[in-house]
Amino acid sequence: MSPAERGSAAFEAIDLRRSYRLDGVSVDALRGVSLRIEHGDFVAIVGPSGSGKSTLMHLLGCLDRPTSGTLLVDGVDVSTLSETKLAELRNRTIGFVFQSFHLMGRTTALDNVALPLVYRGVSRAARRERARAALAAVGLEHRLDHRPSQMSGGEQQRVAIARALVGEPKVVLADEPTGNLDTRNGAEVMDLLARLNAGGGVAVVLVTHDAEVAARADRRIRVRDGLVEPEDGR
Amino acid sequence: MRTAEAFAMALDALRVNRLRSMLTMLGVVIGVSAVVVLVAIGTGAKDAIESEIAGLGSNIILVVPGQIGVGAVPTQSRLDLADVAYVRRAVGDPSRVTVSVTSGETVRVGRTEAFVTINGTDENLPNIFERPLARGRYLSETDVDTRRRVAILGAEVADRLFGDVDPLGRQLTISGARFRVVGVYATVGATFGVARDQEVHIPVTTAQRLLGLSRIQGIAVGASGPDQIEPMQRRVLAALADRYPGERFSAVTQTQLLGTIGSVLAMLTGVLAAIAGISLLVGGVGVSNIMLVSVRERTKEIGLRKALGARQRDVLAQFLIEAVLLTTIGGVLGILLGVGGALLIQALSPVPASITWWSVALAFGVSAAVGVFFGVAPARRAGRLDPVVALRTE
Numbered sequence: 001m002s003p004a005e006r007g008s009a010a011f012e013a014i015d016l017r018r019s020y021r022l023d024g025v026s027v028d029a030l031r032g033v034s035l036r037i038e039h040g041d042f043v044a045i046v047g048p049s050g051s052g053k054s055t056l057m058h059l060l061g062c063l064d065r066p067t068s069g070t071l072l073v074d075g076v077d078v079s080t081l082s083e084t085k086l087a088e089l090r091n092r093t094i095g096f097v098f099q100s101f102h103l104m105g106r107t108t109a110l111d112n113v114a115l116p117l118v119y120r121g122v123s124r125a126a127r128r129e130r131a132r133a134a135l136a137a138v139g140l141e142h143r144l145d146h147r148p149s150q151m152s153g154g155e156q157q158r159v160a161i162a163r164a165l166v167g168e169p170k171v172v173l174a175d176e177p178t179g180n181l182d183t184r185n186g187a188e189v190m191d192l193l194a195r196l197n198a199g200g201g202v203a204v205v206l207v208t209h210d211a212e213v214a215a216r217a218d219r220r221i222r223v224r225d226g227l228v229e230p231e232d233g234r
Numbered sequence: 235m236r237t238a239e240a241f242a243m244a245l246d247a248l249r250v251n252r253l254r255s256m257l258t259m260l261g262v263v264i265g266v267s268a269v270v271v272l273v274a275i276g277t278g279a280k281d282a283i284e285s286e287i288a289g290l291g292s293n294i295i296l297v298v299p300g301q302i303g304v305g306a307v308p309t310q311s312r313l314d315l316a317d318v319a320y321v322r323r324a325v326g327d328p329s330r331v332t333v334s335v336t337s338g339e340t341v342r343v344g345r346t347e348a349f350v351t352i353n354g355t356d357e358n359l360p361n362i363f364e365r366p367l368a369r370g371r372y373l374s375e376t377d378v379d380t381r382r383r384v385a386i387l388g389a390e391v392a393d394r395l396f397g398d399v400d401p402l403g404r405q406l407t408i409s410g411a412r413f414r415v416v417g418v419y420a421t422v423g424a425t426f427g428v429a430r431d432q433e434v435h436i437p438v439t440t441a442q443r444l445l446g447l448s449r450i451q452g453i454a455v456g457a458s459g460p461d462q463i464e465p466m467q468r469r470v471l472a473a474l475a476d477r478y479p480g481e482r483f484s485a486v487t488q489t490q491l492l493g494t495i496g497s498v499l500a501m502l503t504g505v506l507a508a509i510a511g512i513s514l515l516v517g518g519v520g521v522s523n524i525m526l527v528s529v530r531e532r533t534k535e536i537g538l539r540k541a542l543g544a545r546q547r548d549v550l551a552q553f554l555i556e557a558v559l560l561t562t563i564g565g566v567l568g569i570l571l572g573v574g575g576a577l578l579i580q581a582l583s584p585v586p587a588s589i590t591w592w593s594v595a596l597a598f599g600v601s602a603a604v605g606v607f608f609g610v611a612p613a614r615r616a617g618r619l620d621p622v623v624a625l626r627t628e
Contacts (some may be wrong), residue, residue, distance in 0.1 A: 058622050061541070063540075063541055063622045063625070064620075064621075080335045083545070083546055084545045084547070087540065087543050087544060087545040087546070087548075088543065088545070090540075090542070090543050091539060091542065091543020092543070094533065095409065096541050096542070098625070102534070102538045102541075102625070104535065104538070106250055115539070115542055116542040116543050118239060118243075119539075119543040119544050119545070119548055121236060124239075163542070167543075177458065217283045
C-alpha cells in the first residue's frame with residue numbers, strides 16, 4: 001500500500017540512509033531504515049550505543065537531513081522543505097525532550113517553556129499564559145519563576161517536557177529522557193509522557209537503551225548496525 | 235520573531251556578560267569620544283580664526299605685489315605712494331584706500347624698551363579696518379602730508395611702556411627718533427598670530443623716511459558692501475595691470491582668505507577625525523572577536539534554539555543585534571564622553587572646542603555601521619551552525 005492510501009502518519013520513513021565522512025572515511029550510520037509511526041503512537045526506539053538510533057532520532061526530528069531515502073513528517077516530504085520551512089516544522093510539529101534537559105540556565109522556568117513560541121511570533125502575554133498552562137500540566141505551577149539551578153533534575157526534565165508541549169506538537173521526541181534521572185524521577189517522567197500520549201493524542205517517540213523504560217511504550221523499534229530489526233508482534 | 239523581542243533578547247545576553255560587554259564597548263567608546271573631541275577642537279580652531287578674520291573689519295581687499303599662495307616666493311614690492319594715489323583714483327573714493335609699511339623696531343621710553351611692529355599707514359585706516367581707539371585720535375591727513383612724528387600705540391605696547399601713566403602727549407623713541415603719542419588703540423587681540431595689540435602706527439611718510447624706504451608693502455581697499463567686493467577687486471587689479479603690464483598683483487578678499495584657511499583647517503579636522511576613526515575601527519575588531527567567542531560559547535544554546543524552531547535568520551538577527559547594540563551603546567557613551575570632554579577642554583584650556591552635530595551623528599552612524607560590519611561574520615557563523623553538532627557540544 002502507498003502512503004497516500006493509508007493516510008498521513010506522524011512519521012513515514014522509506015529506505016532512510018545517512019552516512020558521515022569522518023577523516024575522509026565514509027561511515028554509514030543508517031543503512032536503509034523504513035518505518036511508520038502513526039499519530040498517537042507511543043514508541044520506543046531501542047538499541048545499543050552506536051547502533052544509529054540517535055542518528056535516526058535526529059532525522060525524525062528534522063535536525064538533520066538523510067543522505068538518501070524519503071522521510072514524511074505529518075505527511076510532508078522533508079526533502080522538499082527549505083531550511084526555514086524545516087525550522088517551522090520543528091517549531092510546530094515536533095516537541096523535543098533531551099537527556100540533559102537543555103534548559104537555558106539564566107532563564108526562569110516560565111520563559112524557558114515559552115521559548116518555542118517566541119519563534120512563532122506569539123505575543124509575550126499570550127506566551128506566558130500558555131507556558132503557565134503547560135507548566136501546570138506537568139505539575140510545576142509552583143515553580144514558574146525558578147531557574148533550572150534551583151530545581152531538581154526531575155523538575156528540570158518536567159520543565160523541558162512542558163516546553164515540548166507548549167507549542168501543541170503532533171509528536172514529542174524524547175532522547176533518553178530518563179538518562180540523567182534517578183529511578184523515582186525517571187518513573188515520574190515516564191508516567192508524564194504516558195499520560196500525555198494517552199490523554200492528548202500526542203505521539204511519543206523515545207530513544208532509550210533502558211529496557212525498563214522501553215517496556216512502558218506500546219511499540220518497540222530495535223535498531224542495530226544502522227538497520228531496523230523486525231518488530232515483535234507485527 | 236518580533237524585532238522588539240530580538241532586541242530584548244540581545245540586551246539580556248549583554249547583561250549576562252556585563253563585564254565583558256563593557257570591556258568590548260570600551261574600544262568603541264574611546265574611538266567615538268576621540269572623534270567627537272578632535273573634531274570639536276578642529277572646528278573650534280576654525281571658528282576662532284574665522285571670527286578673528288571677520289573682526290578685522292568688513293569687505294576688505296588686500297592688494298600686494300606678486301602672487302599669494304602656499305609656496306609662492308615673496309616678491310620685492312614695486313608699489314610706492316604714487317601707485318597708491320593711482321589706485322585711489324581707480325577706486326573713485328580715496329577714503330576707501332589705505333596703505334601699509336611694516337617693520338620690526340625697538341621702541342623706548344626712558345629705560346623701558348619693547349620690540350614692536352611699526353606700521354606706517356594713513357588717516358584712512360579706520361575707514362577700512364575695525365580698530366577702535368581707547369584714547370586720543372587716529373592719524374590725520376596732515377600727519378601724513380607733513381611727516382609728523384606722531385604714533386598711536388597698540389594696547390599692549392602702551393601698557394608695557396607707560397604702565398599706569400597716561401601715554402597721551404608723551405614721548406617715545408623709535409629707532410632713535412622721537413615720537414609723540416597721539417592715540418592708544420583698544421585691545422583687539424591677535425589675528426593669524428599677528429599681535430595687533432603690539433603694533434605702533436605712525437604716518438606712512440614718516441615710516442618711509444625712518445626706515446629708508448620708498449616703497450610700500452601693501453594696499454588695503456574697503457568695498458562699500460559685500461556685493462561690491464568682487465567688482466572692486468577686479469577694478470583694482472585691472473588698474474594695476476594697466477600701469478604695470480606683465481606684472482602680477484594679487485588682491486585677496488577676506489572671503490578668499492577665510493576660504494583658504496577654512497579648507498586647510500577642514501583638512502586638518504578631517505585628518506584628526508580619521509586618526510580617531512582608526513581607533514574606532516580597532517574597537518570594531520574587538521567587537522568581532524568577542525562575538526566570535528560568544529558564538530562558540532553559546533553553541534549549545536544556538537543548537538537548542540534551532541531545535542525549538544529558530545530559523546537561520548532568527549539566530550543571525552540575535553547575534554547581529556547584539557553586536558550592533560554593543561557598538562551603538564558604546565557610541566552613545568562615547569558621544570557623551572566626547573561632548574563632556576570637549577566642554578571641559580573649552581572651559582579649562584585656551585583651546586577652543588566647538589561641538590558639531592555632524593560629528594556626533596557621524597560618530598553614531600559609524601559605530602552602528604561598525605557593529606553591523608564586524609557583527610555579520612560571527613552572526614552568520616551562528617546562524618549556520620548545524621543543530622545536531624551544536625546540541626552535542628558540551
